[in-house]
Amino acid sequence: MELREATTEDGEAIRTIARRSMEQSYSLSPRTIDGAITQWYDEEVLSEKLDEDDTLLVVAEDGGEVRGFTESDLVNEGGNGDLLWLHVDPDYRGQGIGAELFDHTREALFEMGAAQLRAKVLDDNTEGNEFYAAFDFEQVGTDTVDIDDGSYVENIYLHADDIDVEPTTESSDPVRELDDGLYVNEEQVERGSKGPFLTAYTDPDFDEEHKYGYYCANCETLDNAMDTMGRVKCNDCGNLRKATRWDATYG
Template sequence: MELRRARPADSPAIRDVARRSLGASYSLEPQAITNAIEEWYAEDRLATMLSDPDRVLLVADDAGQVVAFSESVVAAANTATLLWLHVDPAHRGKGIATDLFEATDEELERLDVLDLRGRVLAENEAGNAFYQDHGFRRVGTDTVEIDGRSYVENIYAESEQWGREAIDAPDGHSVYVDHDNHERGSLAPFHVVFTTREGDDRYGYFCSNCNTLALAMDSMGRIECETCGNVRKPVRWDAAYL
């Protein structure tokens, strides 16, 4: 089994693995899966992702056949997020997921990443158990749109928590900046902000460049601070930003 960086020629296999993996792991309609694959892994979008220095796509190549892949994005300084780890259902149970996860972690370390986060849909029991078995703990939640419907993602982290800091919102109420949950911006990281210290409800984002709240985020995960212009790239690819 060869674990390597994805190449443009791997695009059809990546789409096939993602389609079969999503179908086996989630209760999604076939058309929803097809639409999601075309949205996230179309030929031109994969080409752009492969050329993006902040994106890491690794594949597991079994004698010339791609049977799994991981998709990661470098977020805030020294932080990266593993967005997806897909294994073809016909090749599960062989330890490929663990091997690919470790290879991904090593590749990110070469990019000076010290803190790895993971995202997995809340309904994927095996995926959540995978992170827990590898010493990660759930530190928050987010949402992802699949074919126009929102799904809850659990966010996992491996480092010690720094805590949540209370700040005043414009309406005078306290909200809580999560220093353990941040994303890279064009000027400085964005931190997730919750309405309670326990992190039950999302309020918005905190721009660490100008120390203001940034509430605007589109469905692809693009955040823009209206005060200083700090921008986070879309987490999932949207043709408007290619």
Template sequence: MEIREATADDADVVRSIAHRSLRSSYTDFLGEETVETAVDRWYDDDAIASMIESEHALLLLVETDDGVAAFSQSEFIGDGHNVGQILWLHVDPDHRGGGTGVRLLTRTREKLFETGADEIRGVVLAENELGNEFYENQGFERIGTREIEVGDETHTENVYVESSLEPDEEWRALESVTVEDETIFVSYGEAARGSKAPFYTAYRDEDGTQRYGWFCGNCDSLDNAMDAMGRIECNACGNRRKATRWDASYL
């Protein structure tokens, strides 16, 4: 078994594994159409090429004698890329249960630390029982939750960190920010990678129950637009975010 970084030649197999993995883990509670749309949007040739070429992203493959069996998709967020966030651990259903996912997670963590992260996070929908059990069994601890939109439904996503780190209420502590005479509450713990700086989740209320939108970490602006594919662009400074997860795509 070899674990290596993906190349442009791996686009087809990455897409195939993502499709099989998402169908196996998410179809029961999200529906087949949502899963199919997600794969088409997140793993087309341009999206995969962008992941491979970006210094802010990490795409690792597990290659066995039978071919590629799994991949992990991660990103660096926060000041100085200090947080390595594992977005997906996709294991082909035929290769589950034999330690492939554990070995991939271990190498992904190592690579994120080697590249400069000092904290590792993992995120998974609460409905995905096996995914949550996997993180818990591998020594991660749930530190919080966040609400995301999938189609016209709201779902809960759990956020995990290494168990060696104490659960931190500051992860989702909201900070009031005034932009053009309007006060919003920004969660700096809920970040998504942008081309120039992270985008942070903004709320209308200090309890974090009424989501406002996205706050640009590059220019402190709320003036941004999201297209039908889930990409965000700040109209003030051009900071951009590509869709990689449910909350990014608003399927």
């Protein structure tokens, strides 16, 4: 099995594997899956991702055929490396391809400057949660994600060795209080096209039930909008969190 960075020539294989993997693992309509594949991996979007320094796409190739791939982001130097997607062709699951991709991707993110690997898995994805447990990852929190007008709970994982690692933030205090009585979690960072998005809450304890929305650190505003695919766009500066993920799919 050869593990290497993806190229534009891998586009058709990436789209096919992502589609087949999602059809196998998600109870989503064909329309939703078609929209996701187009929004994430059409030729233009894929080409842009491959040109981004902080985005990593790795493919697993066997005998000249791509069997799986990962997509990851370096969110912030010295902080989080996010595993966004891990897809394996359903016909080749159970052969250790997912584990090889995972190990290779984690090491590559560390070489890019990440201090820890963060991953999110839908709470009802038993296979995905068991995958991380087998790699000695521990659940450190929860989040919510919108999928096709529905809201789902997802579990946030860090490796046991990384839980005590402090990600780099602009402030030594993880809590920032805004003028309108909201509180921003400086350690809950999501990558944006112009600057990070931070999660805002109505309570400084950051309970999930008090989650308010996203705070654009680029222009320091809460004026943003999210579509049904999870894409967040700041209405003031155009900062964009692309709809790259719901949770990872394993095999």
